[in-house]
Amino acid sequence: MIAVHRSGSVAPVSASDRTDPAASDPTPPALTSADTPTAEAAATGAAADTGAAAASSAAVPPEALPYDGVASVAAGTVLWAIAAVIGLIIVGDLRDDGHLWWLATALCGFGLGLLGLWVVIRRRNRLRSAHA
Numbered sequence: 001m002i003a004v005h006r007s008g009s010v011a012p013v014s015a016s017d018r019t020d021p022a023a024s025d026p027t028p029p030a031l032t033s034a035d036t037p038t039a040e041a042a043a044t045g046a047a048a049d050t051g052a053a054a055a056s057s058a059a060v061p062p063e064a065l066p067y068d069g070v071a072s073v074a075a076g077t078v079l080w081a082i083a084a085v086i087g088l089i090i091v092g093d094l095r096d097d098g099h100l101w102w103l104a105t106a107l108c109g110f111g112l113g114l115l116g117l118w119v120v121i122r123r124r125n126r127l128r129s130a131h132a
Contacts, residue, residue: 068124070117077113084110 087094087103094100 068127069120070124073113073116073120077110077117080106080109080113 083106084103087106091100091103094103
């Protein structure tokens with residue numbers, strides 16, 4: 001193995017140098033033009049690898065999952081609401097112990113849960129109207 005140093009000098013690396021973290025140079029070696037793909041090679045290689053998958057997925061849209069997620073999001077939102085109520089009850093103790101952020105976390109979880117509930121209910125309604 002050959003190491004390229006910051007100064008641009010090249011030096012052979014022995015097996016003991018590779019295992020010693022203090023001996024390794026933290027900067028990666030510079031890439032040469034042989035290491036970087038050309039635009040043509042990148043376009044043909046990437047297109048050849050993903051072309052068949054993209055063509056088949058573009059023709060048929062994926063089907064929606066049968067589960068709409070409303071019950072899960074609602075349960076999580078209720079749990080965050082319970083945690084927030086408990087936090088409001090013991091807010092003095094939380095403040096004294098330096099754990100007031102627990103209450104803030106519960107309130108944020110509840111708020112994001114309400115937002116998530118709105119999203120999954122809209123999704124459920126769209127799925128129902130699409131099947132009707």
